[in-house]
Amino acid sequence: MNGAQSLIRTLVDGGVDVCFANPGTSEMHFVAALDSVPEMRGVLALFEGVVTGAADGYGRMADKPAATLLHLGPGMVNGMANLHNARRAHTPIVNVIGDHALSHKGFDAPLESDIDALSEWTHGWNRTSTDSAVIGRDAAEAVAAARTAPGRIANLVLPADVSWGPDGVVASPIEPPAPSIVDDSTIAAVADVLRSGESTVILLGAGATRERGLLAASRIAVATGAKPLIETFPARLERGAGLPVFDRMGYLSEQVQWQLTDVKHLILVGAKAPVSFFAYPGKASELTPEGCKVHTLADLGEDVAAALESLADSVAADAKPVLQEPSRPALPSGVLTPQNWAEVIGALLPEGAIISDEANTSGLMIPMVTAGAPRHDVLTLTGGAIGQGLPVGVGAAIACPDRPVVCLQSDGSAMYTISALWTMARENLNVTTVILNNRAYAILRMELMRVGAEGAGPNANSLLDLSTPDMDFVKMAEGMGVPASRATTAEELAEQFSRALAEPGPHLIDAMVPSLI
Known part of the structure; x- marks a missing residue:
């Protein structure tokens, strides 16, 4: 079994069974190995920005990583914009980035690049495999790193000679660490804020914008009068009839400042305090109003939904969530308008x-x-x-x-x-x-x-x-x-x-x- 075969088999055994790809010469042994592991679905895209964006959409909906196959550093550069979006969405992705054979790198061939510097830009997990005998282990660790809450980008660089090397060994899946549980003292401190009766906004981000988090946030709002808001650009927001429906925080800084007018407390749940998307002449970058205290209920990497449910049990034990009734706008007529x-x-x-x-x-x-x-x-x-x-x-x-x-x-x-x-x-x-x-x-x-x-x-x-x-x-x-x-x-x-x-x-x-x- 060559290195590429052991890599793909390890990915599949770890639950990664889709690979979005735009391969080149250095990845040909990986491509050939797909026939030896038919459980891996290869999906061809014509541009690496489609490859990485598709892996982002897959991870958001599947709650597990897809793999990508990128052609050396330039291929990764082409996919980097959508990897930036995926990083902000906390999407699990395993990037397999082809590279020159280790013996060839010193010749500075035309496609030679600093892949390590590019990989660091994704703020995730990075490794270059240097031996086909351990590439399976590297792949298993990459999958576990990608699945670490709330989701990360794992970059595994695959030199061509490591891919074609004959000593590949399949590795067993590695279980990622479970999200940490928010301690009782934090729950109690935030509950005291909610019981104060002062104007409060609860900002819902990663891990809080699906059914469990939305139901708990609605119970809290009913019992305390706090106002939940969804972060401006949620990675995945469940909504519609039968769920609580909350406004999203505005895109424009003026909108956010209006939404936070006279708010005394801002509770962050898998989110960050709002800042302006860009600097504007004469306008603030930090959008939390003066005198508003910021409290963190649950941070990234913690069990956000469980923290919201515990908080709801503390301050809203008997409250029922408000669910959106089914409704539809009437079909309009006439020339299309922005509305x-x-x-x-x-x-x-x-x-x-x-x-x-x-x-x-x-x-x-x-x-x-x-x-x-x-x-x-x-x-x-x-x-x-x-x-x-x-x-x-x-x-x-x-x-x-x-x-x-x-x-x-x-x-x-x-x-x-x-x-x-x-x-x-x-x-x-x-x-x-x-x-x-x-x-x-x-x-x-x-x-x-x-x-x-x-x-x-x-x-x-x-x-x-x-x-x-x-x-x-x-x-x-x-x-x-x-x-x-x-x-x-x-x-x-x-x-x-x-x-x-x-x-x-x-x-x-x-x-x-x-x-x-």
Whole structure:
């Protein structure tokens, strides 16, 4: 058994049975070894940003890591933006990064790079395998590291000669450490804050935005009057009829400051205190109001849901959560607008849908119109590096093949990883993509005004315009094997969206909407 075979067998034995890949010469023995371990599903993508984004979407929905196969340092660089998003989402991923043979590295070949420096950037677990006899052990430790709460990126560098070496040994799975339990004294201290009667916000982050955490937070709110808020960009938010529904913290600093007006206590649950996404002239970076005390109930790596439940038992033993009643907006009519396209999605969203949301400026209405829709999950742009939506949809669809995936995707950011459509077609994934096409980087138009840049004229505005030439997403999708259509009215969007959901396989709808800005 060669090193690559032992690596793949160890990954599969540890529960990692999907590998998103864009391989090159240094990874050919890994590719060949896939036939010796048929339990490993290899999924080809045409760009490493799709590979890493798909692994992110898979990990968020499967609650276990996928593997990626990346071609040396440049391949990792191509995937780095979506690894940044995955790190911010605390997604478990095992990156297998090919490298030159150890005997070849000293020759400074054209693809030689500092992979160690790149790996460190993911703030995860890093190792280079140097012996095919221990590569199985390295793989087992990588899987355990990725699965360590709340989820990490593990980078395993695989030199070509280690991959082809004949001495591979399969290693047994290693159980990751369990999340630590929040101590009783912390629960009691936060309970005292809630009993004070002072204005309090509970900010729910990683581990708190699924059913257990939401139910406990609602009980606490009912009993104490505290207001739960969801972090701005949750990795995975369960919502819809039958669950408590809370507002998300705003994106703009002014929104956050309004939400925290007169708040005396901010309780963090798997979240960090809010800061402005960017610095703006004359505006604060820290958004916690003066005089507001910050308390941490549970941090990353702790059992966040259990901590919320213990807190609820302490301060809200008899309280019942408030659950969202089923409700739908009426189907709108007329020309598509930044508002009514969202009403179409809210009216027709199917049971069990997974929304990969990169609608950006066009998606402001979606949380409101889907609050009473059937139960669904929302995956958001956790790290702000655009080009996430389509790849995350790929990974979510492979993790949950029996659930419909809906990608709500802005036009500009779609172009970063548009080749994900090809993978959707190749794998026949049930992904319906709605492109919100306003032919502009609309969010940057807003930021141009917010940063106080003076003198912006035609030259500046031309850098934010996507209409010269217009992009034809229907032709692009059809060219990659995805059936596509264009909607200019609410009626057309409703008909096309319903048809796409009813038919197996991927579909794309180019929804023409005017810009908000």
